[in-house]
Amino acid sequence: MEGDTVVSEVASTLLGVENLSVTLENGRPIVQDVSFTLAAGETFGLVGESGSGKTTTALALLGFARPGMRIVSGDVEIRGERVALHDEGAARQLRGRLVSHVPQDPATNLNPALRISESIADVYKAHRGSEGADGAVRRALERVHLPVTSDFLRRFPHQLSGGQQQRVLIACALVCEPALLVLDEPTTGLDVVTQAHILQEIEHLHRERDLAMIYVSHDLAVISQIAERVSVMYGGVLVEEGPTREVLTRPRHPYTLGLARSIPTHTVLHRRLHGIPGVAVGGVQTGCPFEPRCEQRVARCGVEAPPLERVGASVVRCFESHRTPPLGVTDQIAIGQRANGAPVLSVEDLLAVHQHQGRTVVAANSVSFTVGVGECVALVGESGSGKTTIARTIAGLHKPAGGRIVLAGEELAASARDRPRALRRRCQIIFQNPFESLNPTRRVIDEVMRPAFTLRGLSSSQGREEAGELLSRVRLPDRLAERYPAELSGGERQRVAIARALIAQPDLLVCDEITSALDVSVQAAVIELLVELREELGLSLLFITHNLGVVASIADRVLILNRGEICEEGVVDDVFVTPRNPYTIELLEAAPSLHIAAQ
């Protein structure tokens, strides 16, 4: 593929990347022929989900390939210097000096044995020598608004908070005044409020010094806030690129459209999310990588790889881009009608504590709430607020220190084992981590069958039949039913977990952050499934999450939990539009939102 580079409208091109390709040692492609340009002072977003190759691309810009991977081609031209990226020796000259990298997880990226002043100074000394190192360190810390006291300089990484650690890493990246900053999901590991602060910091830098930035993320909402241009990657290929407003309001590539339809945002309530059918598969070499999942595909797409074509102010890599429908009116989810009568779940004055690093933390301090029949109630809070503990207490996995839990009119014993089988059946819990929720040594269908045996007393053949039906209903491909969990993706495993919960025929489903570990489109698919099941079966849901966009989409009522206490509760429409509690207001303001409507 020839590199069709797009020259941006702004005059001076600072950075040009041509024909960047990275493969595994065995030749399988991870990134195929990526090219783009960047102007001075521009922020460029690089968007993609797992398997898109975006992180590999970000690292390759510094001439770095992770063990097992190789950069096979690619040139970068920056500030007039031209460097071949596959030549590691030459590419190493770029690092820190012209191009700097800010990683995802700050805690593990700082040397635990060095004080932070030493860490920052190391980067300076590597390129500029020891002269002036102290001054440079102080200036770098000032730029990221960290205290420049001798006490702070002498701290070790573990003595800083997550947000402070990230700022230190940004300081390291800036200390040699590079031309380009590559940020790889720098806020993913932080809580929402800190995320907002770091984003502000980054925006500040952007405005301040005409620093060019490449911001890699899966979060279109964040990108929409800070990037002027965005490019979307799928399967190692750049599928669409253009001004952010264009790409987000009128996506041309079917994948970009699918992505835009799957992003939850708390500014639009009760919007139905749509996932993209199928699963991401990497390393496709013939034709378009998105073809297996594309609804607009024609015969040609599987055989020929589409070239980059200009459409309006963007470029797209699709033969059928003219057929891509507009984003359209978002369809609404009907608000669950609160049935009159006794609630399915009633939590009264719940008091729950747990041990965290040797200290006793109060997770729930006299918490009371109800979940009605057919209702979806969201429990929102930051990590450490106690929401997971509440979920586990309801499921009988954690002993409460006080209060009662009433399910379908009967009080629940503290431990699951002490509850009668009929009650255990009616409340099912699904966990966050898809990679831990299934027994690795059991086949999928056997795992789903088990509750039918223990909780409903079905025979082996009856259970198997029902399990098979349920797996179809959660849209798991038939061939996966007899496989082991290792062969399933994260989204597929969560579906299996849902099927396993449903076979017990519960009244209440407790979902503990079940989509937090999933890609955006996969999350949308799982939520789409839950909404359907809820409409069909009349299930009640207690949905625990920290993602306000998901709450806005799926929940009828919301409870805001702050350090073990419910500080606000009510119908979603009320709480999100006119929040009263200052903590709720802080959360809503910090959450990134897709600026579609505003544009």
Next chain:
Amino acid sequence: MRIFRFARTGRGKAGIIVLGFVLGVALIGPLVAPYDPAALVSAPDLTPSRAFPLGTDALGRDVLSRVLWGGRSVVWLALAATVGAFAIGTAIGLVAGYSRSLVDPVLMRTVDVILSFPPLLFFLIVATSVGTSELTLIVGIAIVLAPGIARIVYSATRETSVRGFVEAAVARGESTSAILRREILPNILDSIIANFGLTVTFSVLLVAAVNFLGLGLQPPAANWALMISENRDAIAINVWATVAPAAMIAALTVGVNLLGDAVSHTLGRSDIGAPAITRVEGT
């Protein structure tokens, strides 16, 4: 089966060959030995000759025959002790690892106390009063090795018991024995098997050491380790009486270790939680 992939690695092959040879000698040796291992066939400390390919030992017995007979006891004692160690250690580790009551600290503190002794020392202490016999050897070594296994099983059990699928089983109200049997044990098998090779190696080393020190089998039994201590003084006269059994023990322990290492390497690389080949996550 996935486990047998170790047979394809360099170390695996070397281990199989060496171990195969040693086990062959140990098990089949007695059937082909030219003389009775306890019989005095000639003058002591003769150098190798046609009649006695490895010469005679300090008492005048045929070294070759004694070498052919001397492996059985080493192998069977080591195996018995290993099996005992695994049985005891796994039981303790599972129960302590899963329990949230006092049982956990009580069991594990006891394990720690036994682990605070050098292994041989612990065995010697018990041997002081109980004396030496095949049974004490097996039980003693099993007790010495069990705590190491208990520790590994304990941490594997603890790690596994907080994983989602175990909690899902608890929430279903399944009984403790069902959970240990169906959810936990299959998922810690890998850690156990990975340590099997190392434990067998230790077991052989301990059995050999105990016999060498004279606290195991007593003369006139033919035992490779015992032979080394018996013939050490006359090493200058007939070096083979010492070196032959020494080489056999070395081959046994090295073979077991090579195999064990190959097995645990194979297990380590088999990704139980990893995605399938076509899915490339985290790029």
Next chain:
Amino acid sequence: MGGLTSNARDQHELSALARVRRALLYFTVGSLRRHPLLRFTLRRVGQGIVTLLAASVVIFVGTSVVPGSPATALLGHQANPKAIAAIDHRLGYDKPIVQRYFQWLDNAVQGNLGNSAIEVAQGADNSPVWAAIRSPFIDTIILALITMLLLMPLSLLIGLVAGITAGRWPDQVFSTATLIFLALPEFVVGAILIAIFFVWLDVLPPVSLLAPGKLPFSDPKALVMPVLTLLAVSLAWTVRMIRIGTISVLRTDYVQMARLQGISERRVLRRYVLRNALAPSVQVFALSMQYLLGGVIVTETVFNYPGVGSQLVNAVTSHDDTEVQAIALILAAIYIAINVVADLIVMFLVPKLRTEA
């Protein structure tokens, strides 16, 4: 103060005393609270003492499981029961075991390790165990120290090189060699060394006979093979562990980050890899010291080295309870002490643990 009455002066003094006492209390408790290091040290040492006590129980009970053994060892199983009972009485074995344990413990804490059971059984009034084992202990400690002095730098060097060149030929060689050596029993290594250096080359003596009371340095040749034997196996262990530690540090995010920041590979190795690979090596050396404590038992027997290891074996074979108890207790104490000291050193070296303690 002159204007105060004597009563008031007493009051004043009393309150001064109370103030001093309160200040002292505040100081110690306060410093405990302000200095997590101190707290941790005290707690760790306390744990060690408790473990030692538990070990002493095991030692005492272990050696007394079958009572009367020194007697039967001397006289044989067919001996006159009255004779056996008489010896038991001399040794104090007719008293209840719990009482004997506490008596023994009480003596040990005060430094009295008892009298050799066999000697007493044979009629001696006094045959202090400590006198018999003091010299062998010194010989063993010298042997162990020399081995450690050679072990530490060698294993660091080889382990680091193996870790850094992981996958390439230097590492393949070291990995396979260590795998083989750690499987070899000490007496096999010893026997083969004797075969090489004595039978074949004739440069070293096959046994390390030393005149009693003389230090091993008077005849250094006697030390060579025992040290080599101990080194062979313990080096294999330590090299493997340091290698694995080095490899895991090389795989960390912060090492990758340093490379991404353009820091030279030499600097990365020195400041990012070495520093963080060294802390776990303290534990490795502690483990190897503990291993040596066990390894000397066999090695000394192979070479007839007059250390506490061969002494112990003799005591066990002759069923000399008291001597076994004494040696075992001291060895266990050293074993546990090594653990405690290693934990404390790691605490000092790793900044993260300091503030979390």
